[in-house]
Amino acid sequence: MRSIVPVLTVVGVIFALWYAAAIWLNAAWAYDKAKRADVALSTSELVADTWSQEKPRLPAPHQVGAEIWKTTGAMVAKGRAFSKRSLIYHSWITLSATLLGFALGTGLGILLAVGIVYNTVMDRSVMPWVITSQTIPILALAPMIIVVLNAVGISGLLPKAMISMYLSFFPVVVGMVKGLRSPEVMQLDQMRTWNASASQTFWRLRLPASMPYLFASLKVGMAASLVGAIVGELPTGAVAGLGARLLAGSYYGQTIQIWSALIMAAALAAVLVAIIGVIQRVTLSRMGMA
């Protein structure tokens, strides 16, 4: 209970600022309309107008809320949850690419980390490339990945997942290398005194020791994956997915649609990261590490 109060306070402050900003940003258009219609606006009329424009610069929270409801809950009620107009459908498209990319990125990241920890040649040769890969702006790279994969006949889910993977493997490599190297020299010496094989040392010492690092990386990787999937939907003019909604919204000045897609993406990220958090808590407490 005690933790809910500060959270609600912050939410309240955000909403207040948001409504105020909506008045400020949308007032110009409201005055413009009033001038053309040749009427004078009272303050309350002005406020009412700025919070209910069709294409506001900044939509008010309740407008975004209504739009999200219209494209999610209301669609479900009508039994059309997966129609092209439903935000649930678009979220699912993005989510599937995110999850596939996340799984691929996590797998690749763990494999690379194991290679780097066990092989000095890989340690010296791979790590610089891993770091370099993240210095290339993904916005420049994404279209190329999409176009190249399209050229070889791969389109749809996989190219987007590749971009997700590209963004999400990095935190996993970095975290897992650190995690796999986290056992102390003493613990490794101990394994040696028992004449443990390399694979026994890996499964019984290095891997369990790396778990806290892995979960921290997975959270970052999951968020990066979602960004990757959305970015992957932008350059192709995709017709489905949250990225496509963002793009379409900006073509037609549908700010309410843009904002509802943004909020949806944020909520999706929060839920995904929270799920990893729950798995983390359960796993680590079972391991006696939390």
Add this chain to the structure above:
Amino acid sequence: MTDKQAENTGTEQTVILAEKLDLTFQTNDGPVHALKGVSLDIGKGDFVSFIGPSGCGKTTFLRCMADLEQPTGGTITVNGVSPEAARMARAYGYVFQAAGLYPWRTIGRNISLPLEIMGYSKADQAERVSRVLELVELAGFENKFPWQLSGGMQQRASIARALAFDADILLMDEPFGALDEIVRDHLNEQLLHLWARTEKTIAFVTHSIPEAVYLSTKIVVMSPRPGRITDVIESPLPKERPLDIRESPAFLEVAHRVREGLRAGHAHV
């Protein structure tokens, strides 16, 4: 044990034999002579303590026996074979200064870890775990995690772990260094009982003269720069040692000799 020295000629069978052992670490500040011309033999069933000022090479010597460090000169054999072969044969348990229990394993599963690695059967593992827990008086703590135990209990658990498998050599590097006097006395007493019951050969590093004299059949005094043995004292104390033996004249005499040995070592520097 299937070593060649099984039928040794002497009255006492040699378990660890070091001859003119040298170990020089190459560091950025030049070579460090951690061990120089160290010769020693440890017989079966001996309890040998190593004592000496910090940096005299006690840990290094123990690590050479355990094949965790490679000597740069001389020879060392364990059970008549190289330390590496002895390690492969899982001839010894090594107790490090810190307990080093795995936080994600319960005490029971920490102790069964070497057993898993060595391929003991599940039933055998369970039987051994409960037996060694009994031995170090930790019965009932099998399902606790390490952080739920005090430092002394953790250290006992780590000793139990080294006792769980059939190694008849126990190498212990300041195992009680971090514990308070009372707990230490208690563990010393337990260790002696354990040694009497299991007839293991024990090499034990300590900084405490009373501890060394109380526990050992043989006390090895070392001095630093270069690390070497300055005195080897055979203890005249009986095998049966109640705690108050530490006030007996015989005990004090041995302690005095150890102290003299340590002083002499310092004078060399």
